[in-house]
Amino acid sequence: MFEKILIANRGEIAVRVIRACRELGVAAVAVYSEADRDALHVQMADAAVPIGPPPARESYLVIDKIVAAARDAGADAIHPGYGFLSENPDFARACAAAGITFIGPSPETLEASGDKVRARQTAAKAGAPVLPALESISSDSIEAQQAARTLGLPLLVKAAAGGGGKGMRVVREAGELGAALAAAEREATAAFGDGRVFLERLVERPRHIEVQILADRHGSAIHLGERECSLQRRHQKVVEEAPSAAVDERLRRKITDAALLVARAVDYTNAGTVEFLLAPDQSFYFLEINPRLQVEHPVTEMVTGIDLVQQQIRVAAGERLVVRQDDVELRGHAIECRLYAEDPAKRFLPQAGEIVAVSAPSGPGVRVDSALWSGARVTIDYDPMLAKVVTHGADRESARRRMIAALDDFLIIGPPNNLTFLRALMELPQFREAALDTQLIEREGMSVLGAPRHRELAAKIAAYLVAAGPHPAAAGGAASAGIPTPWETLGPWRPGMGGGAS
Amino acid sequence: MKLEFFHRGDPIGVDVQGSGDAREIVVGEERSLASAVSLGPSSGTLRLDGRPVRFLYQRNGGRVRVAVGGECFEFDLSGESKSKRPGAARGNPETRSPMPGKVLQVSVAPGAEVNPGDPLLILEAMKMENVLAAEVAGTVKEVHVRDGDMVEPGKLLVVIAPKQ
Numbered sequence: 001m002f003e004k005i006l007i008a009n010r011g012e013i014a015v016r017v018i019r020a021c022r023e024l025g026v027a028a029v030a031v032y033s034e035a036d037r038d039a040l041h042v043q044m045a046d047a048a049v050p051i052g053p054p055p056a057r058e059s060y061l062v063i064d065k066i067v068a069a070a071r072d073a074g075a076d077a078i079h080p081g082y083g084f085l086s087e088n089p090d091f092a093r094a095c096a097a098a099g100i101t102f103i104g105p106s107p108e109t110l111e112a113s114g115d116k117v118r119a120r121q122t123a124a125k126a127g128a129p130v131l132p133a134l135e136s137i138s139s140d141s142i143e144a145q146q147a148a149r150t151l152g153l154p155l156l157v158k159a160a161a162g163g164g165g166k167g168m169r170v171v172r173e174a175g176e177l178g179a180a181l182a183a184a185e186r187e188a189t190a191a192f193g194d195g196r197v198f199l200e201r202l203v204e205r206p207r208h209i210e211v212q213i214l215a216d217r218h219g220s221a222i223h224l225g226e227r228e229c230s231l232q233r234r235h236q237k238v239v240e241e242a243p244s245a246a247v248d249e250r251l252r253r254k255i256t257d258a259a260l261l262v263a264r265a266v267d268y269t270n271a272g273t274v275e276f277l278l279a280p281d282q283s284f285y286f287l288e289i290n291p292r293l294q295v296e297h298p299v300t301e302m303v304t305g306i307d308l309v310q311q312q313i314r315v316a317a318g319e320r321l322v323v324r325q326d327d328v329e330l331r332g333h334a335i336e337c338r339l340y341a342e343d344p345a346k347r348f349l350p351q352a353g354e355i356v357a358v359s360a361p362s363g364p365g366v367r368v369d370s371a372l373w374s375g376a377r378v379t380i381d382y383d384p385m386l387a388k389v390v391t392h393g394a395d396r397e398s399a400r401r402r403m404i405a406a407l408d409d410f411l412i413i414g415p416p417n418n419l420t421f422l423r424a425l426m427e428l429p430q431f432r433e434a435a436l437d438t439q440l441i442e443r444e445g446m447s448v449l450g451a452p453r454h455r456e457l458a459a460k461i462a463a464y465l466v467a468a469g470p471h472p473a474a475a476g477g478a479a480s481a482g483i484p485t486p487w488e489t490l491g492p493w494r495p496g497m498g499g500g501a502s
Numbered sequence: 503m504k505l506e507f508f509h510r511g512d513p514i515g516v517d518v519q520g521s522g523d524a525r526e527i528v529v530g531e532e533r534s535l536a537s538a539v540s541l542g543p544s545s546g547t548l549r550l551d552g553r554p555v556r557f558l559y560q561r562n563g564g565r566v567r568v569a570v571g572g573e574c575f576e577f578d579l580s581g582e583s584k585s586k587r588p589g590a591a592r593g594n595p596e597t598r599s600p601m602p603g604k605v606l607q608v609s610v611a612p613g614a615e616v617n618p619g620d621p622l623l624i625l626e627a628m629k630m631e632n633v634l635a636a637e638v639a640g641t642v643k644e645v646h647v648r649d650g651d652m653v654e655p656g657k658l659l660v661v662i663a664p665k666q
Contacts, residue, residue, distance in 0.1 A: 166630065186606070187631055234630070347633050349600055357544045357558040357569070374544070380601040380627060380655075411558045411569040413544075419572045457550070458568040458575040459507055459514050460527045461557050464536050464548060465566060466579065467503055467518040467525060471543045 001317050002026050002077040002101070006049075006070040007041070008091075009081030010060065012371045012387060013293070014041035017079045020309035029073045031066060033059035035379045040371040047073055054381040060084045063094045070100050077101040077316060079309075083383065086292040087114050103316040105270050105291045112266045113289035117160045117198055119266075123286040126265035128258040131277075131285045134199040137181065144181060144199075148174050151201050157181055159188035160196035165235025167191060170202060205437040206277040207246050208232070209284065211259035212300045214311055215268045216321045223256040224304050225330050227273075227296055230436035231425060233348055238418070238441070239425055240296035241335045242303045245396060245434035246278060255284055262289060271297075271312045280437075295338070295388070298369060302334035302392040333396040335403050337422045339370075339410070341384040344421040344449050350384040353377075353415030361409035365392040365402055378415055386417060396434065400426055424450025507577040514577070593618060593637025597660040599653040600634075603627030607649055610660065614642040622660045623647070640664040 004027040007017045014030060018041060021028040030045035035054035042048045049069040052059040059065065061084055070078050078095050080086035080103065089107040096102065104110070113119050117135045124130045134147040148155060148171070157180050159167030167188030169180035181197060189195035207230045215221035228244035229237040247255065259274035266289065273294050275287040297308045306323060315321065341351045355376040360368045370387030378384065389406050393399035407423045425431055428448055430440060441448060505516040517528040524537040539547040539554055547556045557570040564580040606624040610616060616636040625632045644661040647653060 183631070187626075190626065346600075347635060349632055349634075350627070350630070352601065356560045356567070359545065359556075359558060359569075408572040410572050411545075411556070411574075413558050413560050413567050413569045413574055417574075423572060452573055452575070454571045454573050455509060455514075455575060456529045456532060457555065458557075458570050458573070459509070459516055459529045459577065460532075460534055460536060460550060461548060461555070461559070461568045461570060462507060462566040462575075462577045463505060463516040463518050463527050463529070464525060464538075465559060465561065465568075466505060468538075468541070470561070471541065 001319075002075075002313065004029060004046075004073065004075045005077045005079055005103070005313065006031065006066070006073060006075035006100075007045070007079050007081065008060070008066045008070075008085055009079070009083070010036050010039060010041055010371070010382065011385070012369045013081040013295075015044060015371050016369055017081060017309055018044050020307065020313060023307075024310060024313060026313070029070070029075050031060070031069050033381070035377070035381050038375070038377075040373055040376065049073055054379065056084065056381065063088070063091050066091070067094050067098050067100065070095075071098055075100065077103055077313070079103040079313070080292065082292050082295055087290075089114065101316050103270065103312055105266075105268055105272060109266045109268055110291050113272075113291040115160055116158060116162060116288055117196075119289050120286065122265050123262045123289075126261045128262050128286040129284060131203065132201045137197060137199055144177055145174060147199055148177050151199060154202040154204070156200045156202040157184040157197050158200060159184060159192060159194070160198055161192035161194035162188060165232075167197065168235050203277050203279050203285065205280055205439060206230075207244070207436055208237070208275065208287075208438050209244055209247060209255060209278045210273045210275040210290075210294070211256050212294075212297070212308070213259060213263045213268060213272045213274060214306075214308070214315070214321060214323070215263060215270065215272075216315045217269050217318060218320050220321045221260055221263055221268065222321065222323065222325045222328060223259055224300050224306060224308075224328055226252060226255060227294075227299055228436065229296060230438050231431070231441060232438050233441045237296065238338050238340075238422070239335065239431075240299055241333065241396070241399070242299040243330050243333065244278075246436075251278075251282060251284075258284070258286070262286060270315050271308050277438075295385075296336050298367060298388060298390045299334040299336045302367065302390060303330045303332060304328055305331070332392055332394050333399045334390060334392045335396075335399045336388050336390045337403060337407065337426075338385055339387040339389060339422065340418045341378045341386050341415045342418055343416045344418050345446075348418070350380065351378070351415040351417070352380045352384075355386075355412065355414040357411070357413045359409075359411040360387065361389065361406040363406075365399070366390070366406050367392070368406075372412075386412075389422075397432075400432065420450040420452060421448065424448050505579065507579060509575060509577055595638050595640065595662040595664050596658060597622055597634055597637070597662075599625065599655055599657040599659055601625075601627045601655050603632070603653060605647045605649060605651045605653060605659075606631060608645060608647060610642045610645065612642050612645055616640060616642060616662060625653070634659065636660075636662060638662055638664045 006029040018028040027046045030048040031051045051065045085091040089110040092102040092107040155171045157169040167184045185195040212224040227242045229240040231239035273290040276284045278284045342348045367390040391402035503518045507514045519526040560567040603625045608623045620636045621633045640662040643663040
């Protein structure tokens with residue numbers, strides 16, 4: 001086992017990995033940009049190394065800085081989390097060159113997975129079903145128009161180096177193709193430094209189903225069942241669950257078999273995910289390989305009882321998988337909601353600001369992965385995800401009800417967030433009936449935004465607070481600097497004593 | 503004690519009666535009895551009509567922010583109404599940049615008719631293309647940026663003359 005692991009990430013996932021390190025008895029080293037000096041992962045780590053200015057391309061994305069930080073801190077392994085450098089083969093190679101273990105698949109596997117066009121070919125060769133596609137295309141070609149006719153509409157433009165919905169465009173009319181290709185190329189160039197795009201036949205009303213894979217370096221590869229991530233906005237997931245209500249035992253066998261075929265074809269080691277689209281007629285198609293830990297990994301952990309991050313670390317340290325396929329059992333149902341600092345009413349525009357106060361839900365079957373604390377700053381430099389709320393229940397309906405209660409219990413004073421929207425999604429009849437597809441949110445439009453339910457209640461509380469006058473602790477208690485004020489010696493404060501009489 | 507709050511420009515009449523721990527609070531037609539179970543500098547629990555309600559709050563000058571039941575509301579106590587002008591549109595006719603970023607594409611020109619939700623421009627920030635949309639119906643009066651401009655938060659981008 002490793003002595004010390006450096007976590008090349010920030011936010012909730014860095015906190016998540018630190019927790020796994022603690023449980024394994026491994027020291028955890030954080031890295032942080034100037035924007036994250038006070039971040040929770042920095043507070044929690046055994047040591048923390050500054051790596052530069054706020055923009056990720058000058059800090060979290062600089063391979064040399066991360067590797068140097070690991071070397072200086074004496075770390076013998078690096079966990080990349082998700083995003084940032086997690087899928088970067090050059091980073092994995094740089095780690096190896098420095099004698100540091102990269103906790104993830106080999107650089108070759110990262111390369112084979114990262115290029116979506118190549119991954120598609122590999123999957124097809126391995127025997128997994130794929131969609132008709134045109135793998136080489138550019139925006140200024142007449143060829144694109146002809147291709148559109150050959151493949152048939154609607155089409156999906158995707159970035160070859162893509163991920164997270166960046167560089168993705170739906171084309172429903174031939175006339176839109178040129179603009180869609182141009183926009184996708186622009187976005188892909190900005191996000192990945194690689195503007196290559198390709199065209200794929202669009203599946204209408206598909207469900208997004210993905211299979212969790214775990215593979216060691218000794219030839220053993222297992223799956224941990226599927227997750228459904230059909231609720232998406234802007235091609236990004238907002239709600240995930242395990243197992244999928246659309247997958248029965250027969251389909252599970254077929255889709256997990258296909259996932260393992262793909263994983264073996266790219267010599268997969270460590271934890272990874274093979275994504276598929278499931279059409280309404282139950283046919284499914286390979287989408288991509290995510291060669292890293294997924295944001296939504298907790299739902300799999302909840303239903304299998306397997307700690308994926310600890311497994312990643314053990315496998316990277318050369319251990320054999322102790323869990324065998326027959327040992328994997330899916331118990332109950334888990335749902336995850338992604339809490340974002342964004343304004344759903346403004347097309348989910350990211351928001352920034354200070355978390356003034358926060359109180360997260362807890363209780364049986366409730367898990368919150370977050371890096372939130374009162375005083376945390378949400379900056380525009382990084383992904384605006386604030387927390388993941390995960391609930392587990394005996395069945396889907398109890399997990400759903402538990403989620404609604406948990407969301408109602410999440411109190412945040414800070415930048416606008418999507419809690420009301422998430423709650424509305426949980427109450428949506430289609431969600432209750434598990435009649436999902438990736439276009440559902442877009443199709444429902446404004447009707448799923450959710451209306452505020454507690455305005456009058458909040459007004460009453462505000463009125464009570466105003467009538468009660470300033471709270472002594474807020475109004476100068478700090479000035480006493482350790483010397484008890486009369487207020488403090490009076491015991492629990494009661495309004496009405498504080499001179500706020502109306 | 504009669505108060506007038508504003509939530510996003512909408513006035514809410516509030517009346518608080520009594521003194522000490524228990525108060526009677528009237529919001530609109532609703533009358534409630536409230537007493538404090540606990541009250542700290544940024545959080546508390548009130549018993550409202552017999553039910554415990556946990557909340558977080560922040561007071562900042564004439565503003566109170568209250569987080570309750572998974573929602574957060576900001577009330578303005580300053581007494582100024584943002585929407586008392588007759589026929590005023592509910593949305594903001596001025597679109598400002600919410601974050602630093604790059605203008606990828608300006609979709610409208612002065613004189614264009616827009617409806618709420620119509621895209622005005624595409625702003626690239628956080629590596630994503632964000633569509634800034636019109637909040638009110640009307641005619642585009644001013645456009646202050648061009649494709650490729652870098653903008654700072656708060657920069658005035660587009661002004662719409664709201665439809666009467």
